[in-house]
Amino acid sequence: MTTATNQPGFSREELLICVIARLLQGVDHIAVGVSSPIPGSAALLARAIAPSTTRVTVLNSRDLQDLNDGVSELFDQAAQGRIGAFFLSGGQIDGSGNINLVGIGEYPKMTVRWSGSFGSALLYYLVPRVILFRDEHTRRTMVDKVDFISAPGRSDSGIYRPGGPRALVTNLCAFRYDKQRGRFHLESIHPGHTLEEVLDQTGFEFDKPDTIPVTTAPEPERLTLLRTQLAALIADPYPAFAERVWKITALAR
Amino acid sequence: MSTTDLDALAARIPDGSRVAIPTSRHGVAMQATHALINRRVRDLHLVAVPTAGLQVDLLIGAGCVKTVESAGITLDEHGQAPRFVAAVKAGTINVLDTTCPALISAIQAGEKGIPFMPMRGLLGSDLLTHRRDYRVIDNPMASSGDPIVLLPAIVPDFALFHAPLADCHGNVWIGKARELMTMAHAARQTLVSVEEIIDTNLLHDELRSPATIPAPYISAVSVCEQGAWPLPLPDRYAADNDELCRYVLAGKTDSGFIDYLNKQHKPPSLSIAATA
Numbered sequence: 001m002t003t004a005t006n007q008p009g010f011s012r013e014e015l016l017i018c019v020i021a022r023l024l025q026g027v028d029h030i031a032v033g034v035s036s037p038i039p040g041s042a043a044l045l046a047r048a049i050a051p052s053t054t055r056v057t058v059l060n061s062r063d064l065q066d067l068n069d070g071v072s073e074l075f076d077q078a079a080q081g082r083i084g085a086f087f088l089s090g091g092q093i094d095g096s097g098n099i100n101l102v103g104i105g106e107y108p109k110m111t112v113r114w115s116g117s118f119g120s121a122l123l124y125y126l127v128p129r130v131i132l133f134r135d136e137h138t139r140r141t142m143v144d145k146v147d148f149i150s151a152p153g154r155s156d157s158g159i160y161r162p163g164g165p166r167a168l169v170t171n172l173c174a175f176r177y178d179k180q181r182g183r184f185h186l187e188s189i190h191p192g193h194t195l196e197e198v199l200d201q202t203g204f205e206f207d208k209p210d211t212i213p214v215t216t217a218p219e220p221e222r223l224t225l226l227r228t229q230l231a232a233l234i235a236d237p238y239p240a241f242a243e244r245v246w247k248i249t250a251l252a253r
Numbered sequence: 254m255s256t257t258d259l260d261a262l263a264a265r266i267p268d269g270s271r272v273a274i275p276t277s278r279h280g281v282a283m284q285a286t287h288a289l290i291n292r293r294v295r296d297l298h299l300v301a302v303p304t305a306g307l308q309v310d311l312l313i314g315a316g317c318v319k320t321v322e323s324a325g326i327t328l329d330e331h332g333q334a335p336r337f338v339a340a341v342k343a344g345t346i347n348v349l350d351t352t353c354p355a356l357i358s359a360i361q362a363g364e365k366g367i368p369f370m371p372m373r374g375l376l377g378s379d380l381l382t383h384r385r386d387y388r389v390i391d392n393p394m395a396s397s398g399d400p401i402v403l404l405p406a407i408v409p410d411f412a413l414f415h416a417p418l419a420d421c422h423g424n425v426w427i428g429k430a431r432e433l434m435t436m437a438h439a440a441r442q443t444l445v446s447v448e449e450i451i452d453t454n455l456l457h458d459e460l461r462s463p464a465t466i467p468a469p470y471i472s473a474v475s476v477c478e479q480g481a482w483p484l485p486l487p488d489r490y491a492a493d494n495d496e497l498c499r500y501v502l503a504g505k506t507d508s509g510f511i512d513y514l515n516k517q518h519k520p521p522s523l524s525i526a527a528t529a
Contacts, residue, residue, distance in 0.1 A: 068429045070431025111342070113341045113342060114333070115304075115327035115334075116350055117378075118304065118324050118353055121351075121378045121380050121381075122373060123374075125373060149379040151377075151378050152378060159400060160401070
């Protein structure tokens with residue numbers, strides 16, 4: 001974890017929020033699942049940075065969505081190209097960018113069973129900028145080959161696929177996805193962590209530069225934004241998270 | 254319109270029926286589900302539109318389910334659905350895994366009376382590998398190539414859900430949970446429990462009519478206050494998280510689950526009213 005010997009002046013969550021917010025620059029419509037507080041906060045930060053050009057949809061929230069056509073509307077929007085960025089995760093993520101939301105072992109009678117693939121087998125193909133986020137970077141989650149492909153990292157030429165993974169952000173580091181090679185490229189390692197630790201905790205091979213940068217710390221003005229204007233807003237869809245990170249409760253309606 | 258009680262509603266669903274059910278936050282007929290369990294229904298084929306949770310877990314644990322078709326079975330912030338996971342590991346249920354938009358599109362095909370619906374995505378996914386009923390063709394509208402997945406239409410024997418209100422003519426108001434309309438259009442029969450029945454005609458109300466399922470689609474209505482409890486009903490009540498926590502603990506073991514099932518399942522507010 002990020003308990004470095006010298007206090008960094010920001011929390012692990014704030015760092016990850018700012019890393020993801022940079023990946024969302026220029027996206028007109030960012031959609032987020034309801035149980036994703038760090039990506040959700042990053043989306044709200046991206047909107048605060050460029051309010052006139054950024055729209056955020058937080059699924060199942062009361063105030064952060066403009067949807068009224070039932071459970072199909074988000075998927076219809078994605079299929080039409082109305083959503084610029086979305087977040088996915090996986091119980092397993094492999095070095096080709098394949099994600100597994102179904103379980104471990106041989107399907108169907110698996111030794112570990114998760115909930116299921118949800119919308120991934122459409123959204124991963126059609127949303128231009130999918131950001132993979134997983135707050136647990138271990139050999140359990142970052143594997144050489146997933147046991148079940150809920151949705152693949154890339155598709156053969158000739159398959160309609162305007163979207164796909166752009167990046168993988170974890171509690172240790174940030175990777176860029178190389179679409180041509182179908183592999184991850186290490187972009188930066190978060191403060192307080194080392195390449196040795198990343199190699200030790202990653203079950204797949206990845207590309208890396210000769211010198212690996214330290215992840216840029218949160219920009220001071222963005223930290224201030226998060227702590228002052230945004231925390232109360234984030235507390236609406238993510239009350240437990242906002243309470244834990246900023247000791248704040250949702251604004252009374 | 255005549256209403257029916259929950260036991261009579263549940264009695265309409267024979268063993269082996271294919272039943273479409275909504276996602277946990279859009280009005281699950283939980284009290285009707287207990288009535289189904291009490292009548293010891295067997296071999297249900299549940300179609301989650303497109304995900305489900307507590308309702309499916311209870312039915313699986315009670316031995317009522319043969320097949321579950323869904324894009325996700327979860328108790329949301331309360332974690333994994335324990336009886337679903339146990340049944341998958343034991344191999345005692347068939348699981349037809351898919352993705353949310355595929356289920357919705359297949360139900361829409363059922364609604365339209367057409368044999369299938371094409372859908373983007375899915376190619377290269379193991380979901381497709383394991384779904385023998387899905388087909389891949391080349392898009393006939395393209396000049397060449399362009400593979401696309403075809404999903405067979407789903408025509409459920411029943412749609413079963415809980416809604417805020419019905420009127421005295423049998424029309425049912427669903428609010429923004431639009432897929433309930435699609436389910437009712439697609440299913441051969443639709444069974445609904447509602448919080449209350451009002452003395453008006455919802456179809457004559459310009460504001461509420463677009464979110465109202467007309468009576469001819471509805472086979473039976475039961476009045477059941479807090480009928481989705483402990484799950485939420487939009488704009489009426491939130492989830493009862495204390496009760497869901499109790500379930501998560503109980504569902505961890507076979508014996509805990511049986512004990513939970515044998516208890517009286519009434520929302521706390523109604524229990525208080527009944528004893529007052």
